Structures are given as structure tokens and as C-alpha cells.
Amino acid sequence: MGRGKKDENKICLSAEQRHRLEDISRNGHAPAKKILHAQVLLMADEGEWATRHWTDEEIAAALNLHRNTVGRIRYRFLADGEQPALNRRVRATPPVAPVVDGHLEAQIIALCCSEAPEGRTRWTLELLTQQLKARQIVAQISRETVRRTFKKNKLRPWKVERFCIPERDLPRFVAQMEVVLDLYSSEHTADAPLVCMDEAAYQLQSDLYSPVEMEPGQDTKEGYHYQREGMQSLFMFFDPNRGWRRVSQRDSRTSIDWAEEVRQLLDVDYPDVPVVKLLSDNLNTYNIDSLYKAFPALEAHRLARRLILYHTPRNGSWLNGAETELSVLSRQCLDRRIASPAELKNELEAWQQERNQSAAKVIWKFTTDDARVKLKHLYPVFEAAT
Template sequence: MGRGRRDKVYLTVEDRENLEQISRNGYAPAKKILHARILLMCDEGKYSKRTWTDEEIAEALQVHRNTVGRIRQRFLQKGEKPALERQLRKTPPTPPKVDGSSEAHIIALCCADPPEGRAEWTIRLLTSELKQRQVITEISASTVWRTPKKNELRPWKTQRFCIPERDLARFVAEMEVVLDLYSTEPCEEEPLIAMDEASKQLLGEVYPPIAMQPGQDKKEDYHYEREGVQALFMFVDPHRGWRRVSSRDSRTRIDWAEEIRQLLDEDYPNARKVKLLSDNLNTHNIASLYEAFPAPEAHRLARRLEIYHTPRNGSWLNVAETELSVLSKQCLDRRIPSKDKLKEEIDAWQKSRNQNASKVIWRFSTSDARVKLKHLYPVFEQEE
């Protein structure tokens, strides 16, 4: 049909009223409302206020010009209802490429181990494997992706559990011992000391860094020289607000035993017994004292030491770990070139912290754990 000639539409009063009602009906399908507006604008009868061209109608309603022509022809040939309703497909829909059987294959592949030499399943790898196994000979990666997405399968993601189900009883038992320690009233004769270990790599500069200036950040070269590693021993008295940090060349049983001797004989010489809270490292036990000192000396130290261990997977229960984090952020988060420089910086940091008596206020109690961590308790008594 040319631009100059077109079959004209003449609407009656009843036709216009019906179409106007549909076009204003917010509950009608969007296609039906659009077709009603097209017919109203196509009307060239005496009740129409303006004659619109197909191009003007298409531009006004944001549709293609051919769409306007098809709606007009359908109205003239078949009437109002066929023109307003969506035209049915003449051919049956194409059957989906992924049926129940092939979807089960895709799910099984996602849940199985990937081929040798591959760390994980990717969508491309799944598509290639389906074709290779003749499950589906022609399929795109985007079509394959629909099945893992629908079934919430993420073969590239691995979640790691922190506490195995079979280990819950052991965890909560040891956790409550630690929580009870924190909630016990502080005693000068039996102070509670938390300890933890860390390491610091010593790094020297290859080229001197450029100091910061207004409008210019500090700059340092990407290259550096490795100057060794120092072991850090952190001892914290959370009630007193005292801590001591030592750096050593190693962290063997001998090193730990010597740190314990210093804790008992120099830091707390008047304490009848020291309650030491540490992690489960194999050097943190009485046997290390007997490996480092003669039996009488080891026995003397052991009688003044009561060791408690944080549960495995529960290092967050150790306040010394928190203090190490503070040390790292405030003091060690930079390049330190030598052991002497490291010792100077650590001594200055701990002096400042001890002068301020920065305490650790632990507020999480056993009763809190039984409420907030009740999912960890194998048998939990529900409130009536």
C-alpha cells in the first residue's frame, strides 16, 4: 500500500465510544489498548477531529508504520475484535532444546567433579561436554546457563564450613570454658593472660621513598628487599589493660617456654598462678617447659601456670588476637627493614598502649552464647 493511498476507516459513534473506553482502561492488556488507540487515530469519519497519516500515527505511538497498516487491514477485513486481540501463532511453538532428560544431565554434570586438568565447571565447558557426550548436539552456552540458574547451581563457588556438625559438642564445651574465664572477677593472685603469635616480614627499600607533599601522596618503589621474618609473641591482660609484645627469630617450643618464664618471673612475679589463654598450637603446653629447662625449673614454672585453649575454629575468642590486629593496623602496616627497627617500633607502641591502660571489655557471656549461637548447640532446650 503506497504512502498516498490507503483503505479508509470510518468508525461509528458506538465504535468510537467502545474504543475510547478500552484505551482508557488501565486493566486491559497493553496490546489491546495500543490497538484501540491506533484504530481511533485511523478513523477518517465525520466524528474524527483530525486525519492522521500512518507515519504520524507510528511516530506518536512509537510503533512501526507497518503495524498501523496491519491493524487497519485486520479491522476492515475481520472486524473490531480480531483487530484488538493479539494474533495467534500460525505455527506451533518450537519445542525446547532442554527437556527433562537433558536438564537432569546438566544438573548431574554440575554436581560431579570437573574433567581432569580443570578446577571447576564453566558454562562453556558444560556446553562442550554435553555436545561431546551427544546429550544435545546443538545448543548455545546461554541456553545451557538457564538450567544451573533455575536450580541455583553455582559450580564455580565453594562454601567452606567452619565447624563440622560432628564437632559442635566439643566446640561449645570449650567455648563456654573460655567465656566463663572472661566473666570471672579479676584476681591479682590469679591474673588472666591471653597470648597469641604472629609473624612480620622485614622488608628493606631498594630506592628511598619520596616523602608526601601538599597535593602529592607518599611514593615508594614496588621493589623491595627481603630481610627475613620475625616471630611476634603477644601477651595481654584484658582486665589490667597491660600487654607485652616480643619479637624473636623463631617460634619454637624453646622460644615459647622462654616467653612463659619471662611472664611468670618478670611480668607477674607475685602471682600465685597465671591463667593463660592461648590457641591450640602444639608448642603451647607444659611439655615445652620441660624441653627448654631442667626438670626442677620446668616443674616450678608449671605449678604456677594454668593453661586454657580456645576451641579449634574459635580463635575469635582470644582477645590477644584482637590486640594483634590493633598492633598490625597501628604499627606494623608498613615496610620495616630490620629486627632492631621492629623492636623499637613495637616497644614504642606497647609503651603508649600501656600508659593509656587500654583495656579489652568483653561483654559476650555464656548466657549470650546460648541465645545468639544456639544453632551451634547440638541439644538446645527451647523456651516454653
């Protein structure tokens, strides 16, 4: 076992042992503890192959260890051999029973997925911990144990996702959806551009107290209370292929407002274009009737001849590219308090100018073929003819 003949505490390595330990200390692939223990044994070697005699204190100082650690490694080598001295001792610990077994976990899941008690919106960690004890499901359990069970089973009672189910019993939704998807996939020329249109409401607000500006080590602060200064309707016109957009504001969003915005689109934004393909949602004011309501028949007819209307289906506003652009506008420009229509106008014009200079476009890749695969559950089911 490498013991000296004269001194029971002396480590004398054979040439084979020393070569093996040197390989371990140099290769860098062994565990760090094993490499460290190999270095201790090499430095503690007092055999014929050793080049220097190191005391335990010197070894401990050189390897940044405690003297007792060096002594334990020496003792294990002399008592048990090379491998026990190199490797960590495996402690025999009795198995610990899990706090939450399968049966209790199933009961926690069932309770969490049930309706919350009267007077409470949803289950919380504290409420669930209390109810598990009150219903005598378990005698004692901590909030942290319940939290780990939540995390393990991906239970999030505080999170609610909303969804909108189209009319699955009618082919109307998929029919209008495929029209819009085919429209995006079609080629659009300069003489017949595609323009997406959407609108949104924006509430003007002013501060009751002047906000505190940000400084190093201090965040911006603004008063919780504010003064409502009225509403503005925003109209977004967006050409996804050209990378152009126009956003305007109005006091209302009536059919007259829409008709006047369309006339500006045709006569100011696209004056030399024979026809514009306009995609909007299915609001009842977005139709040719509104042109005849706002203008004389001759003028309405002139505008109508240059306009081809397309509508997204109900519950299908995600098909409108202008909705994406409104989301960008909200994040980049409108996520703050703006007090007056004039201030709003200046901010919209600045945002619009910068965005048009970058010519940010939308590349639509979701096609009709993709919809028939990924949205197959929305399509009517037909039985095979016999």
C-alpha cells in the first residue's frame, strides 16, 4: 500500500503509482477534488522517486488547504490505498421519504384546479396551504413545498389566458380568412398597392403633479393620479410592402371620419394610383356606403371606383397588418401621458417620420396552405361520400 518500512506515517510511492498520479494531476479531465488529492499524495511522497520532502504544513500552504485535510488524505492512503485516497468517500445515508408523495401531489393538483372558495378570485399559495390543513388532507405542509409542487406540474392559478373561438360551425370564417391570406400572397404592383387600415382609441391624460426626472440611482417618478383630457381616435394606414404608414387623429371614428380618411388616402397619399386594395376589419362603417354618406354621389362614385375593399373575418383581427403597426406605435410612442391633441399630433408626426425613413415592412409568410394544416381544427369536417 506504499507504506514505508521504518515509519508507519511515511508515504512511499512506487514508480507505477507516481506515474499514475502525475497523469491524473496533469490531464485536466479528472474531477477537481481528485486532481487535488493526487497533488497532495505526490508532494507527500518520501520514496526513492521523490525530489523533495514536504511537510503537511507546507503542502497545506502550497495547495491552499487545511493541515487536517492533508492529514486525512495521508491517513486514507496508508489505511485504505490509492483509490480511496483519490476519490470522495461515499456516505451511507438512509433514504429520506419525500415530503409530497404521489397521492398527496394528486390531491394538491385537484384542489388547485377546483373552484376557489367563495369570496376569493383564485387560489394562492397561502390559501392553498391553509386549505390543505383545514380539510385535513395533510397535517403539516409549508408554503415552499406547495410552490415546488406548482412549479413541477406547471400550475399557475394567478395566470389567465383569454381566447376567442371563431364560429366553427360555419365556413364563413375560413372563407374570409383564405381570401385575406391569398391577398397577402398575391403580387402587388405600384399601380395597385395593398394598404392595411386599423383604428384605435387613445385617452389624453395630464399630470396633477410634475413628475420627478430620473437621476443616477433614482428612477423616474410620476403621480398616481392624473387628469383625463378627452379621447382621440387614431387611424392607421400601412403599406406592408412599401414600408410606408400614415397615422392620423380625430375626435371621433364615425363613418364620416372614415370616409374623409379614405379620401385623403386616395387623393393625397396615392393620387396617381388607379386602384388601392384596402384591407380593414369588419366594422360596419368600413364600406362604400360611408362614402355616399359623407360626399355627393359623383364624388363618392369617383372614390369608390378607385377602391377595392377587403375585410378580415370576425375574430380574425390578427390577419390585419395594420394591427401590428398600431402595436409598435403603442410601445414606442404612446406608452406615456400625453395631455393635449396638439401634443399628440406632434408626437405622432415625429414617430411616423422616423418610422417611414426606416421603411420598416412586414413580410407575411403565413399562407393558405399553412392555415389548412396549422388551423385544421377551424375548418368544417365533411364525411367521405359512400
